[in-house]
Amino acid sequence: MQRLFAYALTAAIGIAGIQADAAAADPHLTPDTSAALDRISADSLRGHLSFIASDLLEGRGTPSRGQDLAAEYIAAQFRRAGLEAVGDDGYFQTAHWKFAETNLKDFSFQLDAGKEKLSIPANLLSFSLAQSLTLAPSAIVKIEASDAAALDAQSAATLAGKVVVTNLPDFNAMPHEQAMTAYKGWQAYGAKLAKLHPALLLIVDRVHPAGDAGGSGRLIDPESGGETVSTVPRMTIHSTQAIQALDALGADGGARVSVHVAAPVERAVKLRNVIGVLRGSDPVLKDTYVMVTAHYDHLGIKGGKIYNGANDDGSGTVSVMEIAGALAGMKQRPARSIVFMTVFGEELGLFGSRYYGRHPILPIKQTVADVNLEQVGRTDSSEGPQLNNASMTGFDFSDVGAVFQKAGKLTGINVYKNEANSDFYFGKSDNQALADQGVPAHTLCVAYEYPDYHGPGDHWEKVDYANMAKVDRMVALGVLMIANDPVAPKWNTANALTKPYVEAWTRQSGQ
Ligand SMILES: [Zn+2]
Structure with a gap:
C-alpha cells in the first residue's frame, strides 16, 4: 500500500x-x-x-x-x-x-559559493534523470514553492541556464489538512517550473541525512511514452555542509553549481x-x-x-x-x-x-x-x-x-x-x-x-x-x-x- x-x-x-x-x-x-x-x-x-x-x-x-x-x-x-x-x-x-540503470561513471556535483567550494558525493544526493546531465558552472536562483509571486516574476528568459534552489516542504511534520494543501502547492510549483525550463531544480531536503545516489535506476514503460520523470531535471541535496553554504547566500548570491551525471544504461x-x-x-x-x-x-x-x-x-x-x-x-x-x-x-x-x-x-x-x-x-x-x-x-x-x-x-x-x-x-x-x-x-x-x-x-x-x-x-x-x-x-x-x-x-x- x-x-x-x-x-x-x-x-x-x-x-x-x-x-x-x-x-x-x-x-x-x-x-x-x-x-x-x-x-x-x-x-x-x-x-x-x-x-x-x-x-x-x-x-x-x-x-x-x-x-x-x-x-x-x-x-x-x-x-x-x-x-x-x-x-x-x-x-x-x-x-x-x-530498465535504465543509474550510471555513476565520472559523477561530479560541485557547489562554488565564493569562499566555499564543495564537491558533493552522489550518496548525499537523490535523483532520477531521464538523460545525462552536464552543467557548466551555472548561477542559482532561490524560489520557494510557497512564494507564488517570486515564481511569477520569473520567465523562461530569466531562468534560462539557471539552477532553481528550493526547500522541500516537510509534509510528514504537518497536520493532515495542511499537508494536503502544501502537497498540492508543491505539485503546482513543479508544473509551473516545467514551463520555464530552468537547467536544474535543486531541492533542499533537511530531513533525510542521506540520498539514494540515483538508486539502481528506473523502469521505462514503453506504452506510457517511455518517460516517467519530470521534464526539468531534478536533484535533491541532503549534504548538511552544502545546505549551510546555500543558506548563507542571498536570493541571488553568486553561487554556482556544476554537475555531471552520465546517461543511464538501458537494458530490456x-x-x-x-x-x-x-x-x-x-x-x-x-x-x-x-x-x-x-x-x-x-x-x-x-x-x-x-x-x-x-x-x-x-x-x-x-x-x-x-x-x-x-x-x-x-x-x-x-x-x-x-x-x-x-x-x-x-x-x-x-x-x-x-x-x-x-x-x-x-x-x-x-x-x-x-x-x-x-x-x-x-x-x-x-x-x-x-x-x-x-x-x-x-x-x-x-x-x-x-x-x-x-x-x-x-x-x-x-x-x-x-x-x-x-x-x-x-x-x-x-x-x-x-x-x-x-x-x-x-x-x-x-x-x-x-x-x-x-x-x-x-x-x-x-x-x-x-x-x-x-x-x-x-x-x-x-x-x-x-x-x-x-x-x-x-x-x-x-x-x-x-x-x-x-x-x-x-x-x-x-x-
Ligand atoms: Zn502494499
Whole structure:
C-alpha cells in the first residue's frame, strides 16, 4: 500500500464451535465449503511467507532476481493447486519493459559559493534523470514553492541556464489538512517550473541525512511514452555542509553549481504478473470472473538493507496462494470462475495491476469483482490492535463490502468501514487499476499502518498467522458467495465518489 507522499497470538479457541453453529444456520456454509475454509492453515501461511519474505529474495524489488524467484514460487503453488494457466507463458503475464540503470561513471556535483567550494558525493544526493546531465558552472536562483509571486516574476528568459534552489516542504511534520494543501502547492510549483525550463531544480531536503545516489535506476514503460520523470531535471541535496553554504547566500548570491551525471544504461527487462484460474462449474457463469489479487513486489534493497516486505505485501501474496489451494480442493466448484493473481511493481506506482488493466487476459466486462489483499498479516496497527478485524477500502462504493461483512459474521471477523482510511486508501493499491476499468474492486486490509511499514524491519516472524488464517477464511467465503451468486455486485451509484467507476463500467458493458 502506498503512503500519501513519496513517499506495519491469538488461538482460534472456540471458533470451530461458532462455525459449526453458523454452518447449521447458513446456506453459504455447506460441508464442502466449511472443509475448504478449514484447509486454510496458519502453519501453511507461515511456511509460504518465511520463503517469500526471506533475505534470499532480497526484498522483491521491481525488477530483480528475487522478484523472479518469488514469481516462480507463486506459479509453483498455482500449479500444485491445479489452477488453469492462462498467461502468455504458463502462469506468467509478461510485460516487456526497459530498465535504465543509474550510471555513476565520472559523477561530479560541485557547489562554488565564493569562499566555499564543495564537491558533493552522489550518496548525499537523490535523483532520477531521464538523460545525462552536464552543467557548466551555472548561477542559482532561490524560489520557494510557497512564494507564488517570486515564481511569477520569473520567465523562461530569466531562468534560462539557471539552477532553481528550493526547500522541500516537510509534509510528514504537518497536520493532515495542511499537508494536503502544501502537497498540492508543491505539485503546482513543479508544473509551473516545467514551463520555464530552468537547467536544474535543486531541492533542499533537511530531513533525510542521506540520498539514494540515483538508486539502481528506473523502469521505462514503453506504452506510457517511455518517460516517467519530470521534464526539468531534478536533484535533491541532503549534504548538511552544502545546505549551510546555500543558506548563507542571498536570493541571488553568486553561487554556482556544476554537475555531471552520465546517461543511464538501458537494458530490456521482463516483468511478470502471476495468474491462474479456478474454472467455475456453471455452463454460463464459468465465463465470468471473480478476482483475488495482491502485489508480490516490495522495495528491494536500499542503502545496503533488505526490505523484506513480509506484511506489505507478502501477507497478501501468500493469502492468494493459500486461498487458491483451499478452494481448488472443493468437490463442487463455484459457479463463476475465480482468478488468482499477484502483480509486480505496486510500490513504484501500481505498474503491474495497471498493466493488467490495459491488457486483461480475461475480459473485463465479464469480470464481476476484485478483492485485493494488502497488509493482512500484522495486527499491531498504529490505530491499535486489530484482532478479528478487517477493513475494506471504498467500503460503501459497491455491494462487495456488504458481502464480505456477511462472510465475516460467519467466520468471526468484523469487516468494517474505517471512517478515517476507507475512502482515502481506495486509490492507494492495486484495486484502483481494476476500478478504473469499471470492475467493482476493493482492497481488504487489517492494518493500514504499522511499525516497520516500508521499513527494513517488516519480517515474517512479526506476523500473526492465526489471525491471518481467520481473515483468509473470511475472504475465501466472501469470494465464494460472489462466485455462487448469479447477480453480480454493482457500484453504488448513490455515492458520488463512484462516478468515474460507474462510467467505466457502463463503457465496458456497452450499456
Ligand atoms: Zn502494499
